[in-house]
Amino acid sequence: MKILEVENLVTGYKGKDGVLKAVDGVSFDINRGETVCIVGESGSGKSVASMSIMRLVEFENGIILDGSIKFNNEELRTKSNDEMRKIRGSKISMIFQEPLTALNPVFTIGKQIAEAIRFHHKVSNKDAMERAEELIRLVGISEPKTRLEQYPHELSGGMR
Template identity: 55%
Template sequence: MAQKLLEIRKLTAGFATEKGLLKATDGISLTVNKGQTVCIVGESGSGKSVTSLAIMRLIDYAGGMILEGSIDFHGQDLGKKTQEEMRGIRGNQIAMIFQDPMSSLNPVFTIGEQIAESLRLHQNKKDAEALKLAVDLIRLVGIPAPEIRAKQYPHELSGGMCQRVVIAIALACNPELLIADEPTTALDVTVQAQILDLLRKLQSELGMSILLITHDMGVAAEMADRIAVMYAGAIVEEGGVEEIFDHPSHPYTVGLLQSIPGFEGGRGGELYTISGTIPPIGQLPAGCRFHPRCPHAMDICRSEEPPDFMITGDHRTACWLFKDKPGSADTSREAKRA
């Protein structure tokens, strides 16, 4: 049986502002099993980064907080850990890589020293051994001439090579879970494909789980075992990658798929864009949060928030169109509100 590694339950996280508490994630639930790649996909501003920061408890430093719900890692609620305990978990069990590799690297240290530092901190390696292992890691992430590269500074490497170094630093702590927040967005398309290949290869070799955050359905298609589609703070559809691509149910998912260049459900080569824009946090419409942009909006969509409806055993969608479709409605969200 699949083993749960990370289980997010009804997580609401947000920010205290002059306008009151603003929810950037609104009761989201998501599970990542051991060895699995789960992708969170959605437009900019949907709450993807806030979700990852909440898992890492870095949200505290970004001026935000977890308001409700739990984040279980190995069955322990990370929301209840002290920052001290979180520092241990962050270094050793969960690692994170961000969009911009340059901002993650220190310009005044060689890349070998930076990887070695991570090995010293998290694996208690001594100087000479740490430097030797750093070279091995540089090789592992596919950088040619690792001994020479180890002695170079970040500015001497390309963006793609720097992102490989950032991945090496993350791997230095041998994480069980790697959270990658738009790891290839800043890179050009060819380099992006190489980094995704690298992540896939490392995952199969090292058996880690990956939570990959992207705005790009094409990236999710290549990487994910499961896809969670996020819109304006909520997961509106979630399921296995084939289910999502073969039977997308939420109109927002359908719109995202139609905007992939060359996707067969797309409109004959013409790039589709979903009309309208995502609402800022604190300004959600009544009813379904997607209804102002939805081509299928019905009366109920304008007044009542849809619960999750099960399409198949492990494919859910929060859309009223699926109220009377096969499968039973999961009304737990409603029940909780009642």
């Protein structure tokens, strides 16, 4: 069963001379349980394609010019920002290349994970922190209770 279908994705960035294409005609499918790796040279558009799927490119002066992005048979290109906010992080996620920049340095790891859990699942802070601890344990990070209280700079790159 296909969970993600990307067809003829074209994404660009707005500039003073018009739109510069960063992704031009990318197509692929991902089936449930399948792992797909996108490889290519630096600057080939891997991150822009991923940001387009998540509709995050729009927050960086980007624009999806053409194509279809279907997640569980629903077209993501036609979803509102509010609808996408509910999908991102709970149903579809992206692991950024530089995790230190994705984490806020002034908040503990536990607070940041719990905030995402509370946003998507409407649970108490206590329940969200318990779930955050469980998630840290599930990915094999040692001393999950301690990690909850640490800040991003206190973790190794792999942990982040």
